[in-house]
Amino acid sequence: MEKFTVHIGLVAPLDRANVDTDAIIPKQFLKSIKRSGFGPNLFDAWRYRDIGEPGRDNAARPLNPDFVLNQPRCRGASILLARANFGCGSSREHAPWALLDFGFRAVIAPSFGEIFQNNSFKNGLLPIVLAEREVDTLFHDVAAFPGFRLAIDLDRQSVATVDGGRVMRFEIDPFRKHCLLNGLDEIGLTLRHAGEIRAFEAKRRAEQPWLFG
Amino acid sequence: MQQTLYDKLWEGHVVRREEDGTALLYIDRHLVHEVTSPQAFEGLKLAGRGVWRTDSIVATADHNTPTTGWERGVDGIDDATSKLQVTTLDDNIRSHGAKAYFPFLDARQGIVHVIGPENGATLPGMTVVCGDSHTSTHGAFACLAFGIGTSEVEHVLATQCLLSKKSRNMLVQVDGALGRGVSAKDVALALIGRIGTAGGTGYAIEYAGSAIRALSMEGRMTICNMTIEAGARCGMVAVDDTTIEYLRGRPFAPKGEQWERAVALWRTLASDPDAKFDRVVRLDAREIKPQVTWGTSPEMVVAIDERVPDPEREKDAARREGMARALEYMGLAPNTPMRDIRIDKVFIGSCTNSRIEDLRAAAAIVKGRRVAQSVRLAMVVPGSGQVKRQAEREGLDRVFRDAGFQWREPGCSMCLAMNADRLEPGERCASTSNRNFEGRQGAGGRTHLASPEMAAAAAIEGHFVDVREWR
Numbered sequence: 215m216e217k218f219t220v221h222i223g224l225v226a227p228l229d230r231a232n233v234d235t236d237a238i239i240p241k242q243f244l245k246s247i248k249r250s251g252f253g254p255n256l257f258d259a260w261r262y263r264d265i266g267e268p269g270r271d272n273a274a275r276p277l278n279p280d281f282v283l284n285q286p287r288c289r290g291a292s293i294l295l296a297r298a299n300f301g302c303g304s305s306r307e308h309a310p311w312a313l314l315d316f317g318f319r320a321v322i323a324p325s326f327g328e329i330f331q332n333n334s335f336k337n338g339l340l341p342i343v344l345a346e347r348e349v350d351t352l353f354h355d356v357a358a359f360p361g362f363r364l365a366i367d368l369d370r371q372s373v374a375t376v377d378g379g380r381v382m383r384f385e386i387d388p389f390r391k392h393c394l395l396n397g398l399d400e401i402g403l404t405l406r407h408a409g410e411i412r413a414f415e416a417k418r419r420a421e422q423p424w425l426f427g
Numbered sequence: 428m429q430q431t432l433y434d435k436l437w438e439g440h441v442v443r444r445e446e447d448g449t450a451l452l453y454i455d456r457h458l459v460h461e462v463t464s465p466q467a468f469e470g471l472k473l474a475g476r477g478v479w480r481t482d483s484i485v486a487t488a489d490h491n492t493p494t495t496g497w498e499r500g501v502d503g504i505d506d507a508t509s510k511l512q513v514t515t516l517d518d519n520i521r522s523h524g525a526k527a528y529f530p531f532l533d534a535r536q537g538i539v540h541v542i543g544p545e546n547g548a549t550l551p552g553m554t555v556v557c558g559d560s561h562t563s564t565h566g567a568f569a570c571l572a573f574g575i576g577t578s579e580v581e582h583v584l585a586t587q588c589l590l591s592k593k594s595r596n597m598l599v600q601v602d603g604a605l606g607r608g609v610s611a612k613d614v615a616l617a618l619i620g621r622i623g624t625a626g627g628t629g630y631a632i633e634y635a636g637s638a639i640r641a642l643s644m645e646g647r648m649t650i651c652n653m654t655i656e657a658g659a660r661c662g663m664v665a666v667d668d669t670t671i672e673y674l675r676g677r678p679f680a681p682k683g684e685q686w687e688r689a690v691a692l693w694r695t696l697a698s699d700p701d702a703k704f705d706r707v708v709r710l711d712a713r714e715i716k717p718q719v720t721w722g723t724s725p726e727m728v729v730a731i732d733e734r735v736p737d738p739e740r741e742k743d744a745a746r747r748e749g750m751a752r753a754l755e756y757m758g759l760a761p762n763t764p765m766r767d768i769r770i771d772k773v774f775i776g777s778c779t780n781s782r783i784e785d786l787r788a789a790a791a792i793v794k795g796r797r798v799a800q801s802v803r804l805a806m807v808v809p810g811s812g813q814v815k816r817q818a819e820r821e822g823l824d825r826v827f828r829d830a831g832f833q834w835r836e837p838g839c840s841m842c843l844a845m846n847a848d849r850l851e852p853g854e855r856c857a858s859t860s861n862r863n864f865e866g867r868q869g870a871g872g873r874t875h876l877a878s879p880e881m882a883a884a885a886a887i888e889g890h891f892v893d894v895r896e897w898r
Contacts, residue, residue, distance in 0.1 A: 231749055232724050236864045241845045245508035247465035247515050265870040268508055299625040305560040307576035328660050329560055333576035388447040404586040411588055414442045414453055424681035424689050425455050427482055
């Protein structure tokens, strides 16, 4: 996976709760057999005024000027500020793929859908949980200060305003943190324990042979 | 130490633990479908890795497949990108192997969460994973079953394991008898209405109580299926006679001496009497009424005898705004009686409600009646080829056809509208599926989730009705 260490970036606010993965990347774009190219269709139904289909020239489609990511202040944003339960619903990993492809490296929210959160970690997109109150304050900051940026330091588990005036701490499982900081291949890590897996499997096969074959 | 069912299933599959508690969990059953697997097989190839244990894999094509035109074969898939996904799954399974593969057009093809149980490929005590969030369905068999992303699909293919952190325990206790016209779907929606779509986040849910015990396996699957809509990745029900009787004689269930051994072990798959739960939610089955969603999240749900809520009466500003946005998308005015909501289409199907019992319940409502003139399309999509043939043996297809329903080939169909079955912008649908998100059944489409009986009755009347009073 891609490494994540320190990231400083422009913040885009998406002020609605329960954003589901169907909204992040609609079903018609899941027909691809690739991992890339989903960025232009991120939030497709909210971003464009027409109905998107795979293979269409997205540059020629009418944009919805009211959608926050289409506003000039969000151009080049790499940190998405979101509300509770972001990424609920479908397990489609195309959701973090689309966010990354668009240019996001982190999403900050009070809570996440669990499968989405997991999928994000696997792809080097950092899902950061902050308290509701802290997220509220960040929404106010983004509205008040054009070009509002944040600095994320994974090793220190901190999100800070770029002037260093305010620092917020976040929690992350040590194992996940280690994998992200070093950009480790999790499958490779697991395969180092192949002997233990084989031993577990052999015992299981002896005890519950009906699970095999 | 008293253990919950979840504790037992979890501990029984831990291969090793990291210092922070992250566990390497052994996976017994890997269900694979065409949409979330191609990138995983591609990843294996790029890394020069093979599949760890092919006999753990049961695969089918369901998300993209058409529900009409099967006589045209694979060429019946008009969308070239959908066709490529279906043929890519063919290629991947052919080159890697599987315990069972039910490809497009096969007699046993169907929705992945229907074919696993009906073939006995889902057995108590298993860990079951699939690149699909509704994998929670299989928890009905006292399995630890949950949805995963494509990177994890690749991880399971390559290592037969997953890295995972243990969840907390939640007990949902449903006691009392469900009333006439009230089904498992209504229990699931009532629970989500109570705890919200994030209420179960971080928890594994066990469903217990006399109302759950009284349900068939089909009903238990419906409830476990909807667990993900309550925010929890897995839901489960302890083993009892209903579980054992359902599994007896299924193609992949153990036979003879192994069956006896298996049953003895399965009987232990229940929470210990004094097991501790981190959270307990109690529902009185006698108070649950038929449910219908009014908004764009499964938690936006009320009973059929209620009205569309009024955002003005919501004190929390963020919730008020969310409600107003949902009502605008749904084209509904506050305080409209749910019974007055008129519908354009009806969909009976999906991994939530497409099993034989669901079709029987809907057919009993429809029998001898006609779909309302104002309803443009009413369709029944059986969960699998086996469900379809069973229904046809019972004459249910005739009941539906005579009433004006279309009787389709099996698949996910209009639950997520990846194939040609979809709502047009602005169309309103009574649906037995699991998600009423914006655009879920087609861009601009408006979904009302309900039980098979409620959806069938809505098809006949052209608007929602209370099935308790209706017959």
